[in-house]
Amino acid sequence: MSYETIIWERSGAIGRLTLNRPDSLNAWTPELGIELRTIVERDAAEESVRAVLLTGAGRGFSSGADLKAGFDTAEDGMPDVYKELHDVYHPAIAGLRRLEKPVVAAVNGPAVGIGCSLALACDLIMAAESSFFGLAFVNIGLMPDGGSTAFVPPAVGRARAFQMALLGERIPAPQALEWGLVNWVYPDDRLMEEAEALVARLAAGPTRSYAASKRALNRFIYGDLDAQLDLEAQLQHALGRTQDFSEGTAAFVEKRAPAFTGA
Secondary structure (H helix, E strand, C coil): CCCCCEEEEEECCEEEEEECCHHHCCCECHHHHHHHHHHHHHHCCCCCCCEEEEEECCCCCECCECCCCCCCECCCCCECHHHHHHHHHHHHHHHHHHCCCCEEEEECCEEECHHHHHHHCCCEEEEECCCEEECHHHHHCCCCCCCHHHHHHHHHCHHHHHHHHHHCCCEEHHHHHHHCCCCEEECHHHHHHHHHHHHHHHHCCCHHHHHHHHHHHHHHHHCCHHHHHHHHHHHHHHHCCCHHHHHHHHHHHHCCCCCCCCC
């Protein structure tokens, strides 16, 4: 099956998932979220697929949510952030954690906002030297979602998790490696070669062993991931009704500094 915003390819036992909105640095839209969830739950879940490689087309992995696309409207006339996260984005993220096979992220360029969450939802993360990560939600008056409040603290620790969430700073690939966010950093022109070699090795490995390890590690590291995702969706939904969010998104579109008031 072909998709509009994602390229799904099969090569033997390897599945390759490429976010394909390069003009927007692969920013998420509802359509992308739906297609990602469908691929994760159906195509990638096929037993004949033994390992999955996830990357982004063009100059970036993913720049986060496409703010110009907006959200559906809830009954109160405000953005229905909860519905989109609960029904589309978070099931795609949780689906990656539940896949009973290894998922490798090859991060090229920015992995920001929910794009960062998506990368961190993968089992093994390879990054190009020029890539960077960031929980930029705070810059528009929101909080981290996509499971990043579960994924980041075990990787970097309390102090750095708060630093990433509250300051929204860019974390360059070498720093991300030092902090424990990623497994490897490669020169840009070697990233995909190295990623292809790793995913081929995993696809030839003991799939049941990988699945068992992933299940046990998920339970110990992340606990009740579904509950954490639901909490993120509830908190984000409330923030979507604040003046700070309206100001943050307007400032982003207008390319100016936001003037937050705490309202």
